[in-house]
Amino acid sequence: MPPPPRSSSRSGRAPAVPGLSWEEAPLAPIVLVRGSEGLLADRATDQIVALAREQDAQVEVTRLDAAQYTAGVLGVVTSPSLFAEDKVVVVEGLEQGADEVFADALAYLGTPAAGVVLVLRHGGGQRGKKLLDALRAAKVPEVACDAITSDGDKTAFVTAELRRAGRRADAAAVRALVDAVGSDLRELASACSQLVADTTGLIAADVVERYYGGRIEATGFRVADAAVAGDAGQAVALLRHAYATGLDPVPVVAALAVKLRTLAKVGAVRSKGQGALRELSLAPWQVDRALRELRRWTPEALAEAIGAVAQADAEVKGEGRDPRFAVERAVLRVAAAASG
Template identity: 75%
Template sequence: MSVGTVWQAVRVPPASRRSSARSAAPAGPTWQDVEPGPIVLVSGPEDLLADRAVDRLVELGRASDPGLEVTRLDAADYTTGTLTVVTSPSLFAEDRLVVVAGLERASDDLIADVTAYLAAPAADVVVVLRHAGGQRGKKLLDALKAQRVPTVACDAVKTDGDKTAFVSAELRRAGRRADGQAVRALVDAVGSDLRELAAACSQLVADTTGLIGAEVVERYYGGRIEATGFRVADAAVAGDAGQAVALLRHALATGVDPVPIVAALAAKLRVLAKVAAVRGRGAGAVRELGLAPWQTDRALNDLRRWTPEGLAAAISSVAQADAEVKGEGRDPRFAVERAVLRVAASSGTA
């Protein structure tokens, strides 16, 4: 199918029908199923997913026309009129795809040119707009939304639940499976970077056979446990002082500042305190806290080891450490390690 044919299939509805079309608009495509259109917006901070969306559009275009001309523009280098030039009718009328990257840092000239192009896109060109987030170009984004331009959401993958779901999906796409412990171990070992997680999945698929178990992940990635503040906090709240201190010292040795570690401890304890205050009122009261389901589930599980007195002592210790790492103490590293040990000890009072 040529790009021109795709353009006819996704023509913007006339003004008289736009309001009803918007109200019934389906969810946008994912990077896995996005199709070529006159304009496609790839929006969100997760670059790996954005790159995959663009790569898919290029592959689809080249499957239709091996001679597809691909032009890439960057907002940082954009000059007025460039978009008009690269989308103007060509001598041989070949299909073309133009990727405009960095829309979140676009100049007024680029925003003006894209806005003008939106009013009359070329029939034989796919223009892919990449916006990584932020308020810059909001009027243009609103105009794209009003025109019902297909939008691929590339939201940041932050939570452990999102990361494990990503790993499972990556392996499933490759025709492989891993047990729950293996998925959890891989997320713990490789960390929060989605590209590294994807690369790790590819390596395991290429180098192993059958169901992937935790022992396989340990063999490949056992030495790469990510020692972030949140993992320190998880171990301390679980009462595992040895693991918490080991993770803390590794984090500090690799350049992590004590301030965000204390902040992670405080955040973890705040969630515990919120859930503890309402858990006796039923599931409805817990849901009203506005926490993600995985947060409440984990907090309820953690609270089995805690008493109100222990939680109060832990919060007090972290408050003291917070003041000390922000200038009131002589040794921030000592302050945060003492807080970690006190939190772990307070958990043991349950």
């Protein structure tokens, strides 16, 4: 394949375009794919490899595990071969990388090899910060693959998946699919593919129900959401379904605790304005949701719920005889506090 697109700058690197989506992942001498959403990072990587193969169907693709990296390997795999074949080198898991991989990548950044596309995948966090800062300073293209956590983002993901396949779903169907399949993006993508393959026309809610009815994700956080909303029946139903599918009581208590701590943190500073809320180290959607949920809570009720969860935490860790009953009792107490 011809050399990847390069800028006219003396450094010969592509101009930086921070925050590219996976669909915009470019063919460049070095590309940073950063974020914890594995599906999107895989797609970005596949996109780059596909672009390389459009230019050279025989391009050599090498994958390296940063955690198992040994010094000098990057130089070996990017060095010219006897027949000067083009190459794509993917370094995965930089967030867990050995010190040697950062040193070698920094050295490579100064003199990237001709005919080589180096894809650096970093799942997030501060490890390798010196390298990440250097990549940005060098205006290396960065593809953002951040985790999709909010319901709004999942809804947008499903809508985009269907649009790429030339299909549409009504709002109720999209909502039903997100509720049914849950938080795993790979499962959401797979569900979209199945609906596209097995149905025709506009996808409606009844179609989603036919395929995925009964699969409402019963994780600890959904149990906690229902309890905090005061919906005791839904919370207990989700809890029992979660138990039936193998969920341990401990993460349910942890989810309840996280939920209530968030409410307490937001409730303590909400009267102090947006500046105080921004200092909580919470995502904006978490703050917005907590503010909505706090409308049904008094400080006394919140304290009572936190006490109930603390008791359940002790019981599931050895102080009680029946951890499942302890958690169900805590769920009911939280829901009652919210309703009262």
